[in-house]
Amino acid sequence: MSHSGSDAKADPSAWRALQDSLTANGERRLVLLEGDREQNLRWLSGLLPGLEIQSGLWTGPADHSPDTRLTRVTPAGARKWLGCEVSLIVWDGWHGNPPDAFAALSGALTAGGLLFWLMPPLAEWSRFADPDYSRTGLEHGPNHPFAARMADLLADDDAVIRVSPDRPESRPPVPPLPEKRFRIAATRDQEQLVQRLVRFGLGRRRRPLVVTADRGRGKSAAMGMAAAELLRQGRQDIVVTAPSEQNVETLFRHARESLGDELAEASPGILASRTGGRLRFMPVRDLLALRPEAEVVLVDEAAAIPAPLLKSVLLGWPRVAFATTVHGYEGAGRGFAIRFRQVLDQSTPQWQSVTLSEPVRWSMNDPLEALISRLFLLEADGGRLPGKTEYSAGELVIEPWEPATASDEALSRAFGLLVDAHYRTSPADLRQWLDDTAARSWRARIGDQMVGVLWCALEGGLPDELAQQVSLGTRRIRGHLLPQSLASHSGYPEAAVLRGLRVVRIAVSDEVRRAGIGQSMVQAARAYAAEQDVDYLGTSFGGSADLLAFWQTCGLHVVRVGLQQEASSGEYPLQMVAGFSQAGRDLEERIRSRLADHWLTLLPGNWQGLEPTLLAGITADLPTGPTLDKDDLRDLRNFANGHRGFQVTVPVLRKLSQVPGIMAWLNSHEALAVWCQGVLQGRPWSALQADRLCLGQREGEDRLRQVVRDLLKDGRGL
DSSP: OOOOSOSSOOOHHHHHHHHHHHHHHTOOEEEEEESOHHHHHHHHHHHGGGSOOSSEEEOSOGGGOSOTTEEEOOGGGGGGGTTOOEEEEEEEGGGOOOHHHHHHHHTTEEEEEEEEEEESOGGGGGGOOOTTHHHHTOOOOSOOHHHHHHHHHHHTOTTOEEEOTTSOOOOOOOOOOOSSOOOOOOOHHHHHHHHHHHHHHHSOSSOOEEEEEOTTSOHHHHHHHHHHHHHHTTOOEEEEEOSSGGGGHHHHHHHHHHHGGGEEEEETTEEEETTSOEEEEOOHHHHHHHOOOOSEEEESSGGGSOHHHHHHHHHHSSOEEEEEESSOTTSOTHHHHHHHHHHHHHHOTTOEEEEEOSOSSSOTTOHHHHHHHHHHTTTOOOOOOOSOOOOOGGGEEEEEOOGGGSOHHHHHHHHHHHHHHOSOOOHHHHHHHHHOTTEEEEEEEETTEEEEEEEEEEEEOOOHHHHHHHHHTSOOOSSOHHHHHHHHTSOOTHHHHSEEEEEEEEEEOGGGTTSSHHHHHHHHHHHHHHHTTOOEEEEEEEOOHHHHHHHHHTTOEEEEEOSSOOTTTOOOEEEEEEEOSHHHHHHHHHHHHHHHHHHHHHHHHHOTTSOHHHHHHHHHHSOOOOOOOHHHHHHHHHHHTTOSOHHHHHHHHHHHHTSTTHHHHHTTSTTHHHIIIIIISOOOHHHHHHTTSOSSHHHHHHHHHHHHHHHHHHOTTO
16 A cells, blocks of 8 residues: 655654664654554655664555565564564554564564554543454453553653644654763673573583573573584584574574684574584474484573473473573563473472573663553562561451552552463453453452452353354354353353353462462352352363362362363363352263263373373362272282283273272372373373383382272272
8 A cells, every 4th residue: 555645744854863862872762653544654654764774564464564674574473573673663553452462572672763653542542442352352342441551651651752643743852862872782691691601501411591581681692692602612513492483583693793703604594613513493393303412402482482392392401591581572471480490490400590680782771661561561570578478367358359440559469460370471461351341350458468369250141052053163252261161172052151250360479378368269259159140160270280279179170171281381271160050050060970971081092191190180079980899899909919910900990090089099199100191091101111100011010009909908998
């Protein structure tokens, strides 16, 4: 589309002066283009040809681009630009504003950069029907608190440059030039990181390094410089992996520059030194499939890689370094550090951590970074509780809470609790929480201090015909996660007809966890559900033994286990329900009974990745199976005494697993993993031997025979 004949001519010289000043100051700016989209695109078409654009992005339709030098990127592809550097971005908000993508692209903008944002006038944001809502299941209610909050913040920020067709053209405000020009150079943090990476790459095995920083701190550049130095010092094979090859452009550029005359070959994704060393990029799945004999593996943008793949990389090579952001635009944030820390502590307890704080690509005073952080609460922190953490029952208050009307301080505290508690909490979740008309929230406080937050959503209530279509798989609607799953995957259309209250997120301050606060908030939600004639309370989460136990204490029971591991956490989705109405209780009982009937058949072929403690907990939670008969007991005695083979006894051993109390007893037994993997999951003995669960088939079967002898001796109702 042509944008010639603009209504108001821009002054390119004034905007070039702004670019020069921002570059000298190490700053970036948001330029808000308010009002008529076509007029603003014409204005941009007149301005951009007169500006210097080293690399630029455009997010709108390809044929609407205001400058041919701009690379079109869809918001869905924004993650590919993590770790990249651009000098100008034009974001077409009229075609949707997914918060994660907007925040991610802003992090790619370098000093001197301009971010043009086409949107309606700020006064209209609270009513703007954002096209991105249709992707999320959000309903277009009369008000949009998330957008209204952003509009207020933008209106109050003096660094935001506002341009509108109904205003006379004026020169943009140009900051004065500094006495000393900003230049992109290695910070002290970065130099120290390079040294640490080199020591790590030449040092002892199994001491992985985890680098965390906000965007623009130079961690990718440091990894590139360190890789070059490792090649100089004799390393022959260094592999870099990331979500995409585009993510490591900065890393490879700095490695190439650092090698200088020592560079012998440079081709896409590969650098070779004159000493024969090689730095190469491999997609993470190729890395795990091909298993190259790399001396060092560098993982960039680690938080955007599924957790199970990260763990496989960690355990697959002797020296692995991970780099990721603390406040993750990619929707991981501190939750990544919290979760991955558990894996590191368990698998490689001598791991090391480095944090970068000083920005490299822009100055510490950059207004755009501060603005993006405020808009999307990227630095939201649950914080630590001041003073005592003990409290009496009378001091704890559980009350309904409305995040959309809360102060920014309270909202930041609450969102920080969610970020700290959950593996993947992103700016998109903040929008969902504030704008979803079906959201219901509660908070826990001790005095004036917020110590917990519960976010729920009303779901279901679909017409019978639509529910049947969902169950048949011919229709899928946005939202209604739990009822749709129970209708389509479990096969119960009535789950979508009934009304449910789903727990979306729950979080409690570290200092007061395991004190019953979470249960108290869930109890408040249960009381609300009963008052509102809601049929059931439910939750869907990445399964873990701890979370299963928590929800059991809240009175919920397992109704479904997902077949595919979640990409973000590597865990199987687990869904639990507590019925309230007669229809809700009947639904819960029927789904659970059917899952229990199918459990032992489905388990070996679908859930071989279930962790033993969780598998035992799920099996114990399901309704019990048929009672063992005298023939079953005879087979168990013969197996226990070594007269009956394992393979022909497997059906009885699996049946035994559904006897009341058996899996609860096994959960504390040292042979739990062998039982779960050998009996229930049907893994071959060679696999158990490779995982060091047994010395081989004979020793593994002997351990199972001992388990059955212990059970028969103990009684356990057999």
